[in-house]
Amino acid sequence: MFRSALITMAMVSMVCYLGCKDTTGDPVSATPPADETPLTKDDSVAVNCQTTFDALVAYTLLNNGVVPDGMDTELPDGRTVVDFLPDGRLMVNPYSGLRTVPIHVRGALPGETGYETDGTRFWVNGVGETAALDLIMLEYDPGQNP
Numbered sequence: 001m002f003r004s005a006l007i008t009m010a011m012v013s014m015v016c017y018l019g020c021k022d023t024t025g026d027p028v029s030a031t032p033p034a035d036e037t038p039l040t041k042d043d044s045v046a047v048n049c050q051t052t053f054d055a056l057v058a059y060t061l062l063n064n065g066v067v068p069d070g071m072d073t074e075l076p077d078g079r080t081v082v083d084f085l086p087d088g089r090l091m092v093n094p095y096s097g098l099r100t101v102p103i104h105v106r107g108a109l110p111g112e113t114g115y116e117t118d119g120t121r122f123w124v125n126g127v128g129e130t131a132a133l134d135l136i137m138l139e140y141d142p143g144q145n146p
Helices: 002-020 041-062
Strands: 099-101 113-117 122-127 134-140
Touching: 041 113, 041 122, 041 134
Parallel strands: none
Antiparallel strands: 113 122, 122 134
16 A cells, blocks of 8 residues: 555656656756746755655665665666656756766765665765755655655
């Protein structure tokens, strides 16, 4: 019951995300409508973190609750975490402008989105302009679920 609810939530999140995705596939260069405020670089880091988190959860649910060891760990069908990211490729670091995130270590430089695991849980962190502090930290711990 709980697993089917998690799968449903993950699929709804992915459908909502993909349905709202910019057609250029590049959230940093997307031009917002005139009535919207453009994202700051730190906002883009937060979006990259949430997108990475959602990709990792989708992978984990399809892998019978086993979290991936790294971004290139394959499911039985050959897909990796990167395949669950927009357009199936790495995202743009809003500070460097390069398509280098997420990385499979804790992010440390401005704009990095990092992913760490202990084999049963994972953490996603994003580094803002002030690299001394995490801008955002997300945790997935299946042991905390009922």
